[in-house]
Amino acid sequence: MKVLVACKRVIDYNVKVRVKADQSGVDLQNVKMSMNPFDEIAVEQAIRLKEAGTATEIVAVSLGAEACQETLRTALAMGADRAIHVHHDGGLEPLAVAKLLKAVIGAEQPSLVLLGKQAIDDDCNQTGQMLAGLLGWPQGTFVSRLKVEGAKVAAGREVDGGIENVELKLPAVMTVDLRLNEPRYASLPNIMKARKKPIDKKTPAELGVDPAPRLRTVKVAEPPKRQAGVKVDSVATLVTKLKEEAGVI
Amino acid sequence: MIRDQGSLDALLATVRRFVRERLVPHEAAVAESGEVSEALVAGMRDLGLFGLTIPEAYGGLGATTEEEVLFAMEMGWTSPAFRARFGTNIGIGSQGLVNGGTEEQKQRYLPRLARGELIGSFALTEPEAGSDAGSLTTRARRDGNGWVLNGRKRFITNSPYAGLFTVFARTDPDQAGARGVSAFLVERDTPGISVGAPDRKMGQMGAHTADVVFDDAHVPGDALLGREGEGFKIAMRVLDRGRLHIAAASVGNADRLIAESLTYALERKQFGQPIAEFQLIQAMLADSRTEALAARCMVLETARRRDRGEDVGADAASCKLFATEMVGRVADRAVQIHGGNGYMAAFPVERFYRDVRLYRLYEGTSQIQQLVIARAMIKGAQA
Numbered sequence: 001m002k003v004l005v006a007c008k009r010v011i012d013y014n015v016k017v018r019v020k021a022d023q024s025g026v027d028l029q030n031v032k033m034s035m036n037p038f039d040e041i042a043v044e045q046a047i048r049l050k051e052a053g054t055a056t057e058i059v060a061v062s063l064g065a066e067a068c069q070e071t072l073r074t075a076l077a078m079g080a081d082r083a084i085h086v087h088h089d090g091g092l093e094p095l096a097v098a099k100l101l102k103a104v105i106g107a108e109q110p111s112l113v114l115l116g117k118q119a120i121d122d123d124c125n126q127t128g129q130m131l132a133g134l135l136g137w138p139q140g141t142f143v144s145r146l147k148v149e150g151a152k153v154a155a156g157r158e159v160d161g162g163i164e165n166v167e168l169k170l171p172a173v174m175t176v177d178l179r180l181n182e183p184r185y186a187s188l189p190n191i192m193k194a195r196k197k198p199i200d201k202k203t204p205a206e207l208g209v210d211p212a213p214r215l216r217t218v219k220v221a222e223p224p225k226r227q228a229g230v231k232v233d234s235v236a237t238l239v240t241k242l243k244e245e246a247g248v249i
Numbered sequence: 250m251i252r253d254q255g256s257l258d259a260l261l262a263t264v265r266r267f268v269r270e271r272l273v274p275h276e277a278a279v280a281e282s283g284e285v286s287e288a289l290v291a292g293m294r295d296l297g298l299f300g301l302t303i304p305e306a307y308g309g310l311g312a313t314t315e316e317e318v319l320f321a322m323e324m325g326w327t328s329p330a331f332r333a334r335f336g337t338n339i340g341i342g343s344q345g346l347v348n349g350g351t352e353e354q355k356q357r358y359l360p361r362l363a364r365g366e367l368i369g370s371f372a373l374t375e376p377e378a379g380s381d382a383g384s385l386t387t388r389a390r391r392d393g394n395g396w397v398l399n400g401r402k403r404f405i406t407n408s409p410y411a412g413l414f415t416v417f418a419r420t421d422p423d424q425a426g427a428r429g430v431s432a433f434l435v436e437r438d439t440p441g442i443s444v445g446a447p448d449r450k451m452g453q454m455g456a457h458t459a460d461v462v463f464d465d466a467h468v469p470g471d472a473l474l475g476r477e478g479e480g481f482k483i484a485m486r487v488l489d490r491g492r493l494h495i496a497a498a499s500v501g502n503a504d505r506l507i508a509e510s511l512t513y514a515l516e517r518k519q520f521g522q523p524i525a526e527f528q529l530i531q532a533m534l535a536d537s538r539t540e541a542l543a544a545r546c547m548v549l550e551t552a553r554r555r556d557r558g559e560d561v562g563a564d565a566a567s568c569k570l571f572a573t574e575m576v577g578r579v580a581d582r583a584v585q586i587h588g589g590n591g592y593m594a595a596f597p598v599e600r601f602y603r604d605v606r607l608y609r610l611y612e613g614t615s616q617i618q619q620l621v622i623a624r625a626m627i628k629g630a631q632a
Binding site (some may be wrong): 034070073074077184185186187188189190191192195 | 253
């Protein structure tokens with residue numbers, strides 16, 4: 001079984017994000033970038049499927065600027081077999097990514113496509129769903145348990161009330177959640193070996209997709225600063241304030 | 250060798266992340282229990298840290314000196330106890346073999362050292378032979394094709410876990426001083442070897458040293474490392490390279506101490522404002538930062554020159570002297586900036602203050618480094 005994993009290059013989760021002075025977006029100059037943590041969980045799951053003998057090949061895909069190759073090298077160092085980089089400078093919206101992934105999937109014919117449930121930069125949480133829609137494949141989102149059984153995949157989805165257990169026919173698209181696994185660190189020798197693994201390069205034009213944005217960002221602004229709280233000296237005052245000032249009881 | 254920047258960046262970023270996510274949260278527990286858990290050792294082993302400097306042909310990463318010091322600086326962000334666990338495998342516990350071993354000896358031990366399956370230890374120091382390493386009294390007597398070892402080694406890092414000792418012993422009792430000393434590769438399960446109880450130390454809890462005693466320990470003829478009588482030369486070459494590594498670890502520890510100090514100075518309020526606003530605190534922060542930067546530059550420049558094949562013996566000694574003394578001053582200021590809290594075990598600077606004290610003592614005290622530097626200067630002037 002071939003597994004395809006999508007990996008997005010995002011601002012590292014440790015970086016304190018700053019809004020550009022002209023409010024046109026987020027400052028990316030000299031900012032550490034890494035693989036979207038949810039995509040890392042997807043890569044880890046693919047490797048576990050391979051280690052269990054379920055998957056035979058893992059293909060990592062990333063879309064965007066030249067530097068996305070570093071993200072793919074991380075996936076290769078973790079254990080992906082090969083990678084595909086769809087090179088595009090400039091912004092990519094979830095719909096464009098879904099269309100490009102659909103084109104790659106058409107050529108690769110994987111049985112399972114794994115993505116992070118969302119990317120930590122724009123938090124769209126749309127690409128997996130759009131991709132499944134475009135492919136006409138079953139989708140399992142927010143997956144925190146996953147087991148392939150023959151031509152089906154059983155998954156536990158994290159929903160508000162608990163875990164929803166679903167069963168999907170393969171091929172399928174799954175977006176993974178935080179609790180699915182804990183990704184491994186690529187070992188130093190494997191990082192070196194990953195430099196020699198192949199990365200295929202493609203362009204949106206070759207895949208027949210127009211990646212032009214459909215949306216226009218009007219303004220990016222920092223959330224308002226939180227106001228300082230107040231201390232109250234008794235429960236009675238607290239209740240009064242909750243009633244009269246906060247109006248919540 | 251790693252060579253390209255992209256790979257090196259990826260390797261360093263991985264070590265950095267591992268250190269901060271997996272090791273730093275366990276620092277206090279390791280200091281408390283005195284043990285680095287097997288799970289953490291396995292994590293370091295899986296990451297490949299035990300093979301950093303071992304040549305690629307034997308399963309290591311074959312890091313250049315510059316790369317090695319960059320790794321050591323990353324590791325310096327956390328307690329030295331973690332680095333100590335694999336430190337002998339990439340330093341004093343393997344480099345004698347890398348430099349002077351036969352192909353057969355290398356094949357036998359280096360791949361297992363690189364994988365972390367075997368721990369290497371360096372047994373030079375004795376109760377009466379510290380800085381005066383040439384005066385050692387451990388004896389190796391010929392016995393047929395092999396040798397019989399007798400003597401006691403002291404403060405031997407990682408000896409409680411070691412599977413392989415590089416042992417320095419006197420093979421020619423008629424030769425006083427360094428010339429009658431030879432080096433041996435001795436396996437732990439050799440009958441006649443015993444390891445004492447771990448020493449009780451001031452700091453670096455979780456890193457273990459102990460006495461190693463040789464009581465009629467028979468080793469085969471091919472246990473000899475290099476030629477007979479060359480032992481001291483082998484030992485000094487190993488210690489040469491280690492100086493830059495310890496200097497780099499000091500830089501890493503200094504960076505951490507400065508970060509802890511800065512964070513504290515920004516949070517701690519006195520007289521109605523963060524203490525970082527006070528100029529006397531600022532002076533301490535600035536001095537620490539400046540000295541750490543100076544040490545970093547010295548170490549990197551000397552490492553690069555060593556990689557170009559230059560003789561950096563005396564300059565490596567300068568790096569160790571300056572960087573280890575520097576981190577002592579930085580640790581002292583870190584405690585001072587923390588005030589009373591800096592004396593309390595709840596704050597990491599108290600622990601680092603004790604941990605970094607060792608750097609000025611082992612693998613050549615500051616005073617021995619001064620002698621190495623001055624003697625090289627005098628020799629150069631007389632040449």
